[in-house]
Every structure is written in structure tokens, then in C-alpha cells.
Amino acid sequence: MRLTGRVHKFGDDVNTDYIISGKYKFKTLDMQELAKHVMEDLDPEFAQKVRPGDFIAAGKNFGCGSSREQAPRALLACGIRGVLAKSFARIFFRNAINCGLFVVECDTDKIENGDEVTVDLEKGEVVNLTRGVTLSVPPLPQVMIDILREGGLVNYFKKYGSFEKA
Amino acid sequence: MGKTMAEKIFEKKAGKPVRPGDIVVVPVDWAMGQDGTTPLAIQSFEEMNGKTVFCPERIVFVIDHNAPSPLESVSRLHDLMRSFAQRFGIRVFEVGEGVCHELMMSRGLVVPGDLVVGADSHTCTYGAIGAFSTGIGSTELAVVMMTGKLWFKVPESLCIRLSGELSPGVFAKDVILHIAALLGADGATYQAIEFHGPVVECLSVEERATLTNMAVEVGAKAGMVPPDEKTIRWVKERTDRPFEVVLPDPDAVYARTLDIDCSGLIPQVAFPHRVDNVRPITEALGIPIREAFVGTCTNGRIPDLEVVARILRGRKVHPEVRLIVAPASKETFLVALERGWVRDIVEAGGVFVPPGCGPCVGTHQGIPGDGWNVISTANRNFRGRMGNREASIYLASPATVAASAIEGKIADPRKYLG
Ligand code: SF4
Numbered sequence: 176m177r178l179t180g181r182v183h184k185f186g187d188d189v190n191t192d193y194i195i196s197g198k199y200k201f202k203t204l205d206m207q208e209l210a211k212h213v214m215e216d217l218d219p220e221f222a223q224k225v226r227p228g229d230f231i232a233a234g235k236n237f238g239c240g241s242s243r244e245q246a247p248r249a250l251l252a253c254g255i256r257g258v259l260a261k262s263f264a265r266i267f268f269r270n271a272i273n274c275g276l277f278v279v280e281c282d283t284d285k286i287e288n289g290d291e292v293t294v295d296l297e298k299g300e301v302v303n304l305t306r307g308v309t310l311s312v313p314p315l316p317q318v319m320i321d322i323l324r325e326g327g328l329v330n331y332f333k334k335y336g337s338f339e340k341a
Numbered sequence: 342m343g344k345t346m347a348e349k350i351f352e353k354k355a356g357k358p359v360r361p362g363d364i365v366v367v368p369v370d371w372a373m374g375q376d377g378t379t380p381l382a383i384q385s386f387e388e389m390n391g392k393t394v395f396c397p398e399r400i401v402f403v404i405d406h407n408a409p410s411p412l413e414s415v416s417r418l419h420d421l422m423r424s425f426a427q428r429f430g431i432r433v434f435e436v437g438e439g440v441c442h443e444l445m446m447s448r449g450l451v452v453p454g455d456l457v458v459g460a461d462s463h464t465c466t467y468g469a470i471g472a473f474s475t476g477i478g479s480t481e482l483a484v485v486m487m488t489g490k491l492w493f494k495v496p497e498s499l500c501i502r503l504s505g506e507l508s509p510g511v512f513a514k515d516v517i518l519h520i521a522a523l524l525g526a527d528g529a530t531y532q533a534i535e536f537h538g539p540v541v542e543c544l545s546v547e548e549r550a551t552l553t554n555m556a557v558e559v560g561a562k563a564g565m566v567p568p569d570e571k572t573i574r575w576v577k578e579r580t581d582r583p584f585e586v587v588l589p590d591p592d593a594v595y596a597r598t599l600d601i602d603c604s605g606l607i608p609q610v611a612f613p614h615r616v617d618n619v620r621p622i623t624e625a626l627g628i629p630i631r632e633a634f635v636g637t638c639t640n641g642r643i644p645d646l647e648v649v650a651r652i653l654r655g656r657k658v659h660p661e662v663r664l665i666v667a668p669a670s671k672e673t674f675l676v677a678l679e680r681g682w683v684r685d686i687v688e689a690g691g692v693f694v695p696p697g698c699g700p701c702v703g704t705h706q707g708i709p710g711d712g713w714n715v716i717s718t719a720n721r722n723f724r725g726r727m728g729n730r731e732a733s734i735y736l737a738s739p740a741t742v743a744a745s746a747i748e749g750k751i752a753d754p755r756k757y758l759g
Contacts (some may be wrong), residue, residue, distance in 0.1 A: 338491075
């Protein structure tokens with residue numbers, strides 16, 4: 176599982192209300208519609224700036240707040256492939272993996288807006304190609320790796336039918 | 342080596358010894374979804390070709406976040422929930438019954454020792470009666486509906502000991518805001534918090550729920566109060582379901598213990614736009630406000646409406662302020678009616694909206710205007726939370742919100758409670 180993309184940088188404590196506001200998420204299941212409003216309260220132009228395959232890099236506690244799975248789903252729908260942060264809020268972290276969004280804990284002080292990074296979850300590292308630095312990533316629980324490898328919990332369950340797989 | 346409440350509950354469910362950090366796949370006692378998260382769970386359920394629901398009598402849907410529906414698209418999502426529930430025999434709490442978390446506790450569904458998941462982050466509230474409850478996502482709710490189980494990482498626990506005594510005019514909300522300031526918005530990430538000490542023992546079950554509700558605001562997976570006689574009485578008044586109380590071992594091992602002397606604590610206010618941006622009321626006095634909101638799963642219960650009515654009785658809400666009150670449940674509303682609190686509040690100039698989430702999450706019923714300051718009893722004050730990014734939200738206790746509604750600026754409630 177290896178991906179390369181360009182980074183959009185944010186600060187600490189980006190909450191799920193900022194990722195996708197409650198006023199939109201209650202209205203629709205259409206993720207393309209929600210994708211237009213991603214990060215709007217922090218950067219009204221964000222959705223237009225994203226190119227498919229881009230990453231977000233942020234500070235600590237990314238995704239704090241509500242349990243809305245619309246947050247990682249809307250990020251994916253708007254083209255974001257993964258989020259790198261110093262730490263994540265736990266429900267967001269689980270939701271992201273369940274939706275197939277890469278979430279990577281690393282020292283994002285070494286990543287600037289516009290940098291190009293490669294994430295390699297197998298190796299457990301992030302390489303900042305722009306700056307030539309390699310950052311280590313703490314290992315994920317096996318169940319999360321398996322879910323991510325299948326592209327999310329829906330596919331995982333379609334394949335295995337339970338968490339107690341071989 | 343002793344075990345914490347969280348470890349003992351997971352141990353009971355897993356049927357084997359567990360340690361913090363272990364991954365376990367265990368059955369849950371209840372699964373809850375609300376109208377903001379359940380439609381997506383139903384979609385995932387269909388995508389996974391779900392045919393049956395594991396244990397429909399242990400699943401609850403609540404229509405509370407955007408209720409009554411303000412839009413046709415929302416009405417369609419509500420109907421999607423209703424028809425799915427009907428197909429599988431799942432119980433639905435309809436528009437106006439109340440906030441999901443209040444219903445799960447006050448209707449006698451959750452009991453001490455239960456393991457509960459809910460597709461809502463404040464599911465952690467039920468720790469007030471000694472359950473382990475935590476928020477999950479929609480697809481996880483779909484999986485739980487299909488299989489009755491979910492994987493968990495057994496959390497470490499943080500012990501918060503609240504000693505001393507609360508002064509008049511200081512409430513559980515002030516305590517938890519103070520804790521948020523001490524810990525920060527990520528201070529307990531992935532941990533379970535246990536609340537101990539004489540201050541907790543003196544609180545009613547409803548007030549304890551204010552503490553456990555906001556555990557997630559410091560990143561915690563769960564917030565729990567060890568059940569005592571008060572808890573057992575409260576639960577038995579609501580259900581005949583047998584239960585076994587789970588208490589932490591006296592020598593339980595905590596990741597960290599925090600001792601807080603509450604004796605000198607004064608009312609607290611969380612400033613925009615962070616829950617942990619907390620200052621004592623003395624630094625907030627005089628900030629003008631345009632909207633005041635009493636309600637939510639944090640502070641919409643009987644003791645909350647009681648103190649608001651007491652402060653407003655015979656007084657008037659400031660002409661520049663809209664005071665909005667959303668009781669946490671239908672029962673709370675009826676008690677407020679019977680005891681005359683609704684009259685006190687309405688005569689003072691307050692407006693009641695239906696039991697439920699009200700304007701908490703910015704979908705309807707009280708979206709603030711540009712540049713407005715709002716003082717609210719809710720648990721979150723993120724920018725845009727109430728539906729307008731140009732508004733600023735201050736969080737405080739119901740008493741502080743009521744006093745501020747009268748004065749049109751943030752005010753100290755203690756002078757109204759003498
Ligand atoms: S009252 Fe507010 S915080 Fe509580 S469940 Fe409803 S929207 Fe969420």
C-alpha cells in the first residue's frame with residue numbers, strides 16, 4: 176500500500192465540523208454534494224484546490240468532535256487520498272480506515288504546504304520527496320491493515336463476513 | 342494487579358483476561374443510531390448485502406438531530422430509517438421523544454456493566470450509570486447490526502478524583518469545563534476516564550451524565566462513574582432488567598491519576614472556538630450575547646431546567662437576546678410543565694423547541710446571525726457548529742446561561758442563586 180501525492184497543510188485540532196459541517200451532512204447521502212463543502216469553515220476555496228490523490232497534513236488531534244463518517248467519506252469524495260497528522264481523534268481514525276482513507280501518524284512539522292510525499296504503510300514510513308526526509312509511522316493494528324487493504328470495511332465484510340477471519 | 346472498570350467490562354464480554362492495548366472482538370449489549378448517522382449505516386448495510394439484523398431488540402434508532410424535519414431531503418432520510426426499522430423490527434424513537442443519549446439512559450435501556458456502541462460521539466454519556474459506551478461510525482453500526490459484534494482496543498484508563506465540595510452556583514458543567522482546560526482537547530485520547538471522589542458521589546445521576554457526556558471533548562473513548570446506591574436506585578426505577586454492577590478494583594492500574602480540589606472552583610466559560618479554551622467567569626463578565634441556548638445531551642435535563650426556571654422566575658430575558666430551550670426528553674418537558682418551569686421560562690421571554698438536539702448542531706431552530714455571540718449549555722463551540730461560521734459560541738452551565746440571558750451579557754449566576 177504505497178501512495179504519492181501533494182500536501183495541503185492545516186493546524187491542530189481540525190474537527191469533524193470543519194471537515195464537513197453538520198448543516199450539510201444531515202441533508203443528503205450524496206458525497207459529491209458534501210465534497211463541495213469540505214473544510215469550508217477553515218478555507219472556503221479548499222474543495223476547488225484539491226487535485227485527485229492529494230493529501231492533507233495537519234497537527235495533533237485531527238478529526239476530533241463528532242462521529243460523522245461523512246467526514247472521511249467527503250474527504251475521499253473531494254479527491255483527498257489520505258491524511259497525515261501528529262495524532263488523530265479515535266472515532267475519526269477508525270472511520271477513515273473503514274472508508275479506505277489512509278490515515279498516517281507522523282511528525283508533520285517536517286512537511287509544508289505543497290510538498291510531495293510518498294506514504295508506504297507496509298514499510299511504515301512517509302517520505303517527503305520535496306525535502307528529502309523520511310518519517311517513521313507507528314504500526315497499525317492488524318485488523319486495520321486488513322480493512323485498509325480491502326479498501327474499507329464494506330469490502331472487507333463482503334469478503335470475510337466477520338472480524339474473526341483466519 | 343487490579344483492573345479498571347473498562348478492563349473488567351471487556352474481560353466479561355471477551356470471556357478471558359484482557360490488558361490495555363489488546364484487540365478484542367466482542368458482542369455489544371446495545372447499538373444506537375441517530376438521524377445524522379443512521380441513513381449512511383443503512384446504505385453500508387445494503388452495500389454489504391445485509392440480509393438480516395442480528396438482534397433487532399437491541400438496536401435503537403432515534404430521530405432527534407434534525408427533528409421535526411426542516412427539509413424534504415431530511416424527511417426522505419427519516420423515512421429511510423423508518424422503513425428499514427419496520428422491515429427488521431427495530432425500535433424507533435420518533436420526532437419529539439428526545440435526545441438519543443438521554444433516551445438510552447432514562448428509558449431504562451442501558452444498565453450498569455453494559456457495553457454499548459452508538460453512531461454518535463456522545464454515546465460515552467452512559468458511563469454515568471457505569472456502562473462502557475462509546476461512539477462509532479456508520480459503517481461500523483451496519484456491521485454491528487449484521488453481526489452483533491465489533492472489534493475494540495481495550496483502553497488504558499485515566500482516573501480523575503474530584504475532592505472538596507462545589508460552592509453554590511457551581512455545577513458539574515463547570516467541573517468538566519475546568520477538566521477540559523486542564524487536559525486539553527486531546528488530553529485523554531484513546532483512554533477511558535473514571536470519575537471518582539466525594540464531588541462525584543454528591544452529584545445526581547443526571548449531573549454525572551454532564552461529566553461523562555463531555556469525556557469525548559478531551560478525546561476519551563468513554564467516561565465512567567462507578568455505580569453506587571444512587572445509580573442502582575435510579576436504574577431500578579426504570580427497568581426490571583437484571584444487571585451486575587462492575588466496579589474498578591481498589592488496586593486498579595491507571596495510566597494517570599489526576600486529583601482536583603473543587604472547593605475553590607467558580608463558574609467556568611469555554612470561549613470560542615475551542616472547548617478547552619476555558620476561563621473563569623470573572624474573565625467573561627460583560628461579553629454581550631444575542632442568543633442563549635439551554636438543552637442538549639449535556640445539560641437539557643431536569644436539574645438543568647429547574648435552575649434555569651429558578652433564575653428566570655419573575656425576571657425578563659434581555660430584549661436583545663433570544664433564549665431557546667430544548668428539553669432533553671419528552672419526560673423532562675412534562676416535568677417542567679407540571680412544576681411550572683415552562684411558565685417561568687416562557688413568561689420571562691424564553692422559547693421552547695421540541696425535545697431533541699434543537700439548535701446544537703446547526704441544522705435548524707436557532708441558527709445565530711453574523712457576528713452574534715451565543716452562550717450555550719452544549720458541549721461544543723467549534724466555529725460554525727450552530728450553523729453560522731460568523732457566530733461565536735461560549736459554553737457554560739445552565740445557570741450561567743440563564744443569568745446571561747437576563748443581562749444580555751455574560752453574567753455570574755451566583756448573584757441570582759443567593
Ligand atoms: S444534543 Fe448536540 S451533542 Fe448531543 S447528540 Fe444532539 S447534536 Fe449531538
